[in-house]
Amino acid sequence: xxxxxxxxxxxxxxxxxxxxxxxxxxxxxxxxxxxxxxxxxxxxxxxxxxxxxxxxxxxxxxxxxxxxxxxxxxxxxxxxxxxxxxxxxxxxxxxxxxxxxxxxxxxxxxxxxxxxxxxxxxxxxxxxxxxxxxxxxxxxxxxxxxxxxxxxxxxxxx
Amino acid sequence: xxxxxxxxxxxxxxxxxxxxxxxxxxxxxxxxxxxxxxxxxxxxxxxxxxxxxxxxxxxxxxxxxxxxxxxxxxxxxxxxxxxxxxxxxxxxxxxxxxxxxxxxxxxxxxxxxxxxxxxxxxxxxxxxxxxxxxxxxxxxxxxxxxxxxxxxxxxxxx
DNA sequence: GATACAGTACTCGGATAGTCTGTGTCCGAGTTCCTTGGG
DNA sequence: CCCAAGGAACTCGGACACAGACTATCCGAGTACTGTATC
Numbered sequence: 001x002x003x004x005x006x007x008x009x010x011x012x013x014x015x016x017x018x019x020x021x022x023x024x025x026x027x028x029x030x031x032x033x034x035x036x037x038x039x040x041x042x043x044x045x046x047x048x049x050x051x052x053x054x055x056x057x058x059x060x061x062x063x064x065x066x067x068x069x070x071x072x073x074x075x076x077x078x079x080x081x082x083x084x085x086x087x088x089x090x091x092x093x094x095x096x097x098x099x100x101x102x103x104x105x106x107x108x109x110x111x112x113x114x115x116x117x118x119x120x121x122x123x124x125x126x127x128x129x130x131x132x133x134x135x136x137x138x139x140x141x142x143x144x145x146x147x148x149x150x151x152x153x154x155x156x157x158x
Numbered sequence: 159x160x161x162x163x164x165x166x167x168x169x170x171x172x173x174x175x176x177x178x179x180x181x182x183x184x185x186x187x188x189x190x191x192x193x194x195x196x197x198x199x200x201x202x203x204x205x206x207x208x209x210x211x212x213x214x215x216x217x218x219x220x221x222x223x224x225x226x227x228x229x230x231x232x233x234x235x236x237x238x239x240x241x242x243x244x245x246x247x248x249x250x251x252x253x254x255x256x257x258x259x260x261x262x263x264x265x266x267x268x269x270x271x272x273x274x275x276x277x278x279x280x281x282x283x284x285x286x287x288x289x290x291x292x293x294x295x296x297x298x299x300x301x302x303x304x305x306x307x308x309x310x311x312x313x314x315x316x
Numbered sequence: 317g318a319t320a321c322a323g324t325a326c327t328c329g330g331a332t333a334g335t336c337t338g339t340g341t342c343c344g345a346g347t348t349c350c351t352t353g354g355g
Numbered sequence: 356c357c358c359a360a361g362g363a364a365c366t367c368g369g370a371c372a373c374a375g376a377c378t379a380t381c382c383g384a385g386t387a388c389t390g391t392a393t394c
Contacts, residue, residue: 001159001160001161001162001236001240001241001245002159002160002245002376003159003245003246003247004159004338004339005247005249005338005339006338006339007246008246008247008248008249008251008270009251011270012251012252012270015270023366025365025366025367026366026367027366031255031256032255032256032257033251033254033255034251034254034255034258035251035254036339036340036341037341038340038341038342039339039340039341041367041368042339042340042341044367045367045368045369048367048368055366055367055368056347056348056366056367057345057346057347057348057365057366057367057368058346058347058348058349058364058365058366058367059347059348059349059350059363059364059365059366060348060349060365060366061347061348061365061366061367062366062367063367074273074274078159082159083159087159087160087161087245088161088165088166089161089163089166090166091163091166093166093167093170093191093192093193094170094297096191096192096193097189097190097191097192098189098190098312099190099305099308099309099312100192101301101305105301108300110297110300111293111296111297111299111300112166112169112170112173112293112296112297114296115232115285115288115292115293115296116232116285118284119281119284119285120281121284122280122281122283122284123277123278123280123281123284125280126276126277126279126280126281127273127274127277130273134273135269135270135273138269138270138272138273139252139268139269139270141269142266142268142269143259143263147257147259150257151257154256154257160337162377162378163377163378164377164378181327183326183327183328184327184328185327194378194379194380195380196379196380196381197378197379197380199328199329200329200378200379200380202328203328203329203330206328206329213327213328213329214327214328214386214387215326215327215328215329215384215385215386215387216325216326216327216328216385216386216387216388217324217325217326217327217386217387217388217389218326218327218387218388219326219327219328219386219387220327220328221328
């Protein structure tokens with residue numbers, strides 16, 4: 001099981017955007033995080049499609065969070081970049097082979113699929129309890145409360 | 159986030175093996191589940207490497223569970239086939255770019271990585287609470303208690 | 317009749333191609349700001 | 356001095372190559388059974 005690497009960049013970008021009042025260009029975010037600019041832009045486009053950020057074109061354009069960081073969950077960001085479909089996809093093995101179960105008896109999903117869905121649910125719940133604001137607070141705490149101020153300063157300076 | 163499709167086959171195969179006293183050849187399992195024989199064999203090899211099943215060669219050879227089905231968790235099977243490394247891999251973005259955090263201040267993992275690790279933990283816990291025996295019981299319940307008996311009968315026949 | 321041996325059929329195991337989803341990149345369309353010319 | 360129009364620079368957005376991993380497959384090494392020849 002593997003998650004798209006763009007998720008990491010998108011989350012860091014969201015944390016950074018939560019510290020900015022004005023739009024921030026994708027190239028600027030890429031510079032700050034040391035990532036390929038064009039590819040980070042791709043992830044931001046996904047966030048825009050999901051309605052998490054909004055984009056403005058032009059000379060002072062860039063990306064902005066559409067909602068306060070306290071109202072954006074990590075789950076939303078992950079699903080925007082990585083897709084919403086669950087990790088486990090049941091291919092209905094039980095309906096194949098010599099002991100195939102007839103389709104009309106398969107209203108309820110397979111017991112294996114139910115178990116995997118339950119785990120996925122636990123995972124989703126854990127991520128939906130955490131917001132971008134929580135992440136920012138956590139990063140700040142790790143650095144004696146200077147990290148976010150540094151980000152704001154860097155964004156303001158040229 | 160996507161899981162290897164082999165996980166589904168491996169889980170179904172384990173449930174089937176839990177109903178068999180004698181070794182079951184990979185080709186036999188593939189026939190029962192309607193899957194490519196050679197590829198299912200590959201998944202069984204992974205299970206063998208993980209110590210979940212044992213293989214015996216020769217004319218009456220095949221695969222057997224090494225432990226009672228009540229002592230094999232779904233998590234073990236998933237990790238044997240899909241690998242043990244977590245879905246989210248932190249590439250230490252915080253140590254890159256103009257505001258890079260010095261390495262000596264990064265003893266603790268990134269706040270984002272901690273959040274993702276927590277979710278992964280919840281997912282793992284959910285899967286480790288379910289055993290192959292539970293799955294077999296669930297499948298049996300879905301089919302008025304005939305499914306496992308049918309499997310045993312099919313394995314014994316021919 | 318019992319036993320040892322050779323042959324055979326069956327099993328797993330790793331090494332080998334094909335394909336599909338990320339990963340990374342680029343250039344064009346659109347918008348905003350700035351400059352400049354006119355009133 | 357104020358205003359409007361044109362140009363330029365900057366932004367995003369989707370379309371285009373490249374790569375690694377999953378998917379699928381095959382053939383060789385090894386083992387247990389079976390039949391036969393011998394004692």
